[in-house]
Amino acid sequence: MKEILSVTELTLRIKFLLESSFETFWVEGEISNLRRPGSGHVYFTLKDEKSQVRAVIFRPALKSIRFDLEDGMQVILRARLNVYEPRGEYQVIADAAEPKGLGALQKAFEQLKVRLQEEGLFDPVHKKPIPFLPRKIGVITSPSGAVIRDILTITGRRFPSIDILIAPVRVQGMEASQEIVEAIADMNAHGKADVIILARGGGSLEDLAPFNDERVARAIFNSRVPVVSAVGHEIDFTIADFVADLRAPTPSAAAELVVPIRRELRDSLNDLWRRMDRCCARLLESVREKTVLLGERLRDPRRVIADLRLGLDDCSGRLSTALSAGIAARKTGLQNLRAHIRLLSPAAKIRERFFVLENLHKNVVAAFLRNLEGLKKRLDGDVTVLDSLSPLSVLRRGYSIVKKLPEGVIIKDAASVVPGDDVAVKLSLGGFRAKVVKIEEG
């Protein structure tokens, strides 16, 4: 009996069969025919040399993919299978993607680097200082192989008493990133290690993928314990290198950077010891010297008094000498002044003036007498003249003067008298009285 299925029944059976036998799987291939319709989902064909399959990544899943999907890119997808009944087509629905192959890896690396840099994860201000002498070093790496052995050897050689705490992880492959993230968190939670070395040996870019993983980068950034990255590749940097607090070119170098050499520390400690000791010795010596010097300068006060006494004597001696010398000097000075003032005395001048005055006096008297003589002579002449003019001399020549009495008026006109008037006649020698008898007209 034939069983006849409807298309729908067939499709449903296929759907059940396929979808239940391919629950979650990983598939790798090259992207082609990539389309991004308005829905925001991404449709493309995943292919290899011989086959191809339709693939889709829905919008929510795209957020967790940290690189840009492009045609020609080799990717590994985490997917499940889906049968779309209306078209009878099957396709893979991917919810995670990782780049595969050098080109894609390189691209993803660059993209992530730029993004984290812009976000500030590499900023030096976030770099925590590496402790100078850690008590315990956390090492996140594979528990087997050369890396852990090198780290143990070098740290042990440099400073044999620093504890090492190992968080074993896979450093390669799909699960590595998650394990590293957890190991960093564990180290922080455990809290005993005061520095973390995250290490692996060298490898290809693909091998190093976990160290270029964004989750690992963020775990390093968020670690309170400082992280030293030590991925064994001298030239290339991983994202972990950029975000780590310190980058070591190799795991061995990390061990050297984190651990000081005990002998050197001991040497410098001893050096400090010696210097300190020397300082103290020198200081004590100088104090001793100072004490001796001060002791020498400390003197018996009686000696000081004797000295003072001597000094006093000396001083008084010098004082009296100085005093008499001073007096003598002043005496001489005084004498000098006296002689000087004598020279300046006005007596001489007075005498001189007096002499001049005397001369002047004599001159005046002489001149006066001379004048007087002149005047006498002139007077004598005048007296003779006067004499000749005198009425007496007229009288002597025979004239007389008649005066009317009683008035005594001299009569010059006969008309001024009348007969009978008394008159007095004055002669050269004596006179007489008379009476007017007759008037004779002139």
Added chain:
Amino acid sequence: MAEEKFEEALEKLEEIVKKMESGDLTLDESLKAFEEGIRLSRLCAQKIDEAERRVEILLKTQEGFDVKPFKEKDESDH
């Protein structure tokens, strides 16, 4: 864990020695500095000469963490 860190102690010691060497300290200060210097250098020496190290492996358990001594696996394991 409030004890002084080695580096800080060493730095302090260095500072003290430099100060003493500068000769700027009084006798009293010098003696105090010397005392402190001795203490610091003892502390540093102690840290330097601590006992042998432990190399352990960190294990997560349900209660938290556990550590056990680390034994290096054979080369064949590599």
